[in-house]
Amino acid sequence: MTNTRRAISNLPTPCALLGERRMMRNIDRLAKRAEGLGVTLRPHLKTCKSLDVAQRLLTGGVGPAMVSTLAEAEVFAKAGVTDITYGVGIALNKLDRVLALLRRGCRLTVLVDNAPQARAVAEASRAAGLPIPALLEIDSDGHRSGLSPDDPALVEIGRLLDEGGTELAGVLTHAGESYGAVGQAAQTRFACAERDAAVHAAAHLRGAGLPCPVVSVGSTPTAHAAADLTGVTELRAGVYVFCDLVMAGIGVCEIDDLALSVLTSVIGAQKDKGWLMVDAGWMALSRDRGTAAQAVDQGYGVVCDVEGNVLPDLIVAQCSQEHGTIAARPGSGAEVPDLAPGTLLRILPNHVCATAAQHEGYHVLDEEGNVTGYWERFGGW
């Protein structure tokens, strides 16, 4: 982190701004929830991909942590994180890198949901003389990967792992469909489904004489809505650290919780069309249109003034690679203000994982809106 402490007006545009206090508030909120629920919180680092954020997010800076790529695991392990779960079913061509991380002293746990994968993980473990910790991925909502909790293959695959030389660490599920669940009651139902699927799968394994120490559930919506996690050992979430319009749209957070925005400059206007042109296009905002399916479509993002106050009913209606077109939300009748070229605005993102990924770092803001530093982020696989 560089200590620059300068005015926001000196930043280049477009760039990503991160409100540190909002972020810390989001972090504390879920940490307290997890504590109240009696489970370990395993934050997902795929949203931030930043050592500076991870330091503030992880217990003692060492974990537990979740990642979405081995590149993340490698960077965070190098920085001292010692307990990492890699949340994508392990590709067979990545096993060498998994072993390298284990040898380095980082407990990296992989996901498995099919027999050929289990056999390959077991074979790699045996060949290296190093048991790779593996979780069985459970499907709780038909969203993407994973085994049904009562699939007979669960025991078969669990046995391939347990007897094949790996460490069968337990079960994990993620209710990806909960991102479409509007309101706390609906999210609580997904949280129950996650818990029930994971606990049921754990019982299934244990009933067959297999170990299942870890019972892991979570997504940002379910983590904030779960009321009872009996039988669960850990809770995971990622996007909550920054929050975004998709989460606000389903009631997981308020607009005031959004910690990340994109700073942009007005470069012109098409007054007859009611458009303001800015220098943030999809390269700065991402192509994510996650609110398109919600009750309120936020286009490519909600427009704020430079201080972060929402300009009612102004959205980024269209994007080219480096152009954003700001317009009134259709049907709102809002007036597009006559802002001079050079005016700075901030855009709140639909899906912050996607928007953050378009940037090489975060310009950190304090409560007064001063820039206090720059936190690098990384990408790649």
Added chain:
Amino acid sequence: MTNTRRAISNLPTPCALLGERRMMRNIDRLAKRAEGLGVTLRPHLKTCKSLDVAQRLLTGGVGPAMVSTLAEAEVFAKAGVTDITYGVGIALNKLDRVLALLRRGCRLTVLVDNAPQARAVAEASRAAGLPIPALLEIDSDGHRSGLSPDDPALVEIGRLLDEGGTELAGVLTHAGESYGAVGQAAQTRFACAERDAAVHAAAHLRGAGLPCPVVSVGSTPTAHAAADLTGVTELRAGVYVFCDLVMAGIGVCEIDDLALSVLTSVIGAQKDKGWLMVDAGWMALSRDRGTAAQAVDQGYGVVCDVEGNVLPDLIVAQCSQEHGTIAARPGSGAEVPDLAPGTLLRILPNHVCATAAQHEGYHVLDEEGNVTGYWERFGGW
């Protein structure tokens, strides 16, 4: 460029593959068209953002070139490109960097479409004693920025530039709406509209006694469809270097012209749903859904085998951050093959500017599918 020459099966997944011969064929095709039309070709470097590609694309490696960010201008200028047009209306906070590039000997031309911007460019030119070359942006299709060719403001703003200490370099237009024009006849109409708008605007300026040496038009669809560019001096295009499914969908290229694909590993399947799971999600493919509005919706991309042969009617139907779900195109009745975990596939992208931007470089393939090198790309602003 690193000379590695290895098998594609040794690459990490996901990663971007670039077929060098297809790329060179695409480059040659448009170079010949421009020659036939009697105009200078100014390739847009926003798609590749790579010195290795630029070297093969630009005349003598020095330009003319087009860029979408000042970061591109700075990187390419440092590498010896001396004639660059920056294709986004200039933000006032970027004028210092423009002047720095001019001082370094790179002729960087900026875009202007409003009076406050023209005044700021003129003032910066005078203050630096260095006339910033500026083009007036013309709107030929209502797509985003620019002045109507017969807008009286054109002369007013032209005069602010010409008399204010900048160098009024001419006019430029881009038919962004041509990306939705299906078939050559429709694209030719957009090419005529671009030409007519630019030539008319040039006449408007000249009629008022203002200089207009440059008359610049172009987009990948119009550049490939223009039949007569009388009065035009230069043609611009970018995406043609790699081509993509959006361009194939409107008939600008064939699937066989797509030079970039994303290599991915099968990590599992949900056989009851007809899904194959792969390790390329939107982080590797981008969130771009540019074919959603076309006659054939390609989801998040078309699936090929590791050699690049299209697997008929298989598309990436859904994406999470690092998961891709491959399924049959709805209604096609195609069978999803039973591919073992570890199988390598290639995904052809909707919009290659967006997909390429998700990667830090290109693994270059020769005609036999051997990896001959790695070309870095860069991002940022």
